[in-house]
Amino acid sequence: MLGGMARYTAPIRMAVVGVGAQGRTLASRIVSDDVPAMTLSALVSSRPREAFPEFDVPTVPTMADLVARDLADAVVICVPHYEHPAFVADALRLGLPVLVDKPLAVYSAQVARLERIVRQHPDVPFGLIANFRAHPVWSEVHRRVAAGDLGDLRRTSFTATRYWRPRRYFEQAPWRATWGGEGGGVLVNQAAHQLDLWTWLCGKPAAVFAYVGFGFRRDIAVEDEVTALVRFESGARGVFVAATHELDGLDRLELLGDRGKVVLTNSDRAEVVTYVKPEQQLSDEMSMEVAARVFTQTVPLGDLYTTETLAAPLSHAGMLAAVLDNFAAHLLRGEPLLAPGLEGGTSVRLANAIRLSGWTGREVPLDFDDDVYLAELNARIRAEGQFPERP
């Protein structure tokens, strides 16, 4: 793979595929001085070059044109969510290294199909835009979890309710908050970041049970509130809460392990607790006399752990630049991707499983039947009557 990378030279010529709001944001980042290893070389859009006067690059209708005219080394995909997997697949078939905006896909059958295509193109670099993974606090917490500093994970909770959206936000475009146009609500649009971060840190979920509010406090078809209980393959238990109707919502992650704890708030600050010994050892070594006094709160448990604060400013522009820089470094020097593309499949399956549990009232395993989910989704698209069913 490193050998394969040698064909790229700095700066990487990047084309933006899909030039809506997010596409413009990405193009602006690529053009900026914050990503010196990358230049904007083209836009892929059905609209003409004149539609994007702020970017002085060619505009072509398809990715095949990029290849035919040698206009780009790589592409970043920011078309509508439903189209992400098809565009990624096209890029892979064309041999174009591809970075895709979150979410990787909307429904699990898309992920399964994409997995097969990725296996057929193992040498084409493929990454996911998972901005927060690039933030220093998140990456340091991940480093420590991966290094075993927290020990085995026992329990986790993520409250992602800092996504208040008023009524007219949903009325901005006809695809918003519809089954046919967007394929879901808070889990696909707002809290997709948190689903990714959660599974990145805690590993693969085994099953989920959820209460899901569809149009709970907004006049929309899709979910605006989620309360989910997850058991991970490791045996750890977790709670995931998301909503778009909480005016002063929370962004709060807790991770409790055998050796310590992390509470990460507002995505920019983590309180890290480290036990002086593994918790069960501290439990075993405490004498009967002291143990009998614990419940009166006269035993200074604070001696049994240390605390530490990690903090760094939250800059969305900075995180996006870091993701782009990492993708360039991957192409140029084989540096590991912050988010290998297929890792995005876990949060898609989890979001689907949460909805399926809400619809059925039962616990749903993460390896639920893709066809069952798609049938449920299409039934809702049909009932909505605004968009075609999905294949």
Added chain:
Amino acid sequence: MLGGMARYTAPIRMAVVGVGAQGRTLASRIVSDDVPAMTLSALVSSRPREAFPEFDVPTVPTMADLVARDLADAVVICVPHYEHPAFVADALRLGLPVLVDKPLAVYSAQVARLERIVRQHPDVPFGLIANFRAHPVWSEVHRRVAAGDLGDLRRTSFTATRYWRPRRYFEQAPWRATWGGEGGGVLVNQAAHQLDLWTWLCGKPAAVFAYVGFGFRRDIAVEDEVTALVRFESGARGVFVAATHELDGLDRLELLGDRGKVVLTNSDRAEVVTYVKPEQQLSDEMSMEVAARVFTQTVPLGDLYTTETLAAPLSHAGMLAAVLDNFAAHLLRGEPLLAPGLEGGTSVRLANAIRLSGWTGREVPLDFDDDVYLAELNARIRAEGQFPERP
């Protein structure tokens, strides 16, 4: 009922029934100057008076002796948990006003039987010791919730993990953390308070799905970790988390309503958020132009709500005195009880439903079959082989 109260005169002569650690604590409180409307008049114990030299009152073996010798106006029950309902029933039959320590019972069939007996003795005052209800912060939050200040409840979560118990705590007595001796773990012994407070504030649960760790991080048979998802009869969704293995655990309640929010931490401090209008009205009134900017976090949402802090010192002795004082005021002047006895049944049923969900892997309605739960409990008592099965 007020007429029936007229037969009591201050100070109320109180007998403590069951004189273990909690019985001694209660007797000390009654004797103290903090409860002037009550005197300690007797102890009920199978042990002789010499066993309790610190209390200068008669000791009798049964509550019937209290009546025969006119030794008490009322009793407070602090026998082992399993025996609570039988002792309450005896007191009611004897016409003795009765205050019972939490929990009201261990399994739901006990509650159902007790409900029948209470109906037969409607004129005998019956209260539950629910200390925290007496705390100024909790009672003020309850007052506001009941007055509708928060609007309809949408979502709630209670994390009650500030109950670290080391190994030898459980080895202090053979009944601890056993099915036959205690009937459960953190839900019956430690977090019973929080289950009561939660249902007091949020109303009756309709159903629960839970992951329950039995002997998860301690060598005990019963639950040392609980992660439960509850839907309330009102439609609100809730999360309840409890554990005895978290060294620096949390005591944190969140309540989100249509008109505001409360975050109550460490049982002594509440941050109260009040929306200037109902949340859906704020959502409806926001213009498209402003709505489009909300997600860039450039709209000052802080103008849409006010915040306030409630705080008061946490004194366990003070709360217990307040509960006793309230019970005396109920007998003397008909003041409403902080916790009418049967209200304790809700948290018992919820604790049972949580375990039943953990055992079956299914969502359990709060009106589950009492016999099913008892059969499951007895199967575990039998397997344990240390204590008799329960009727």
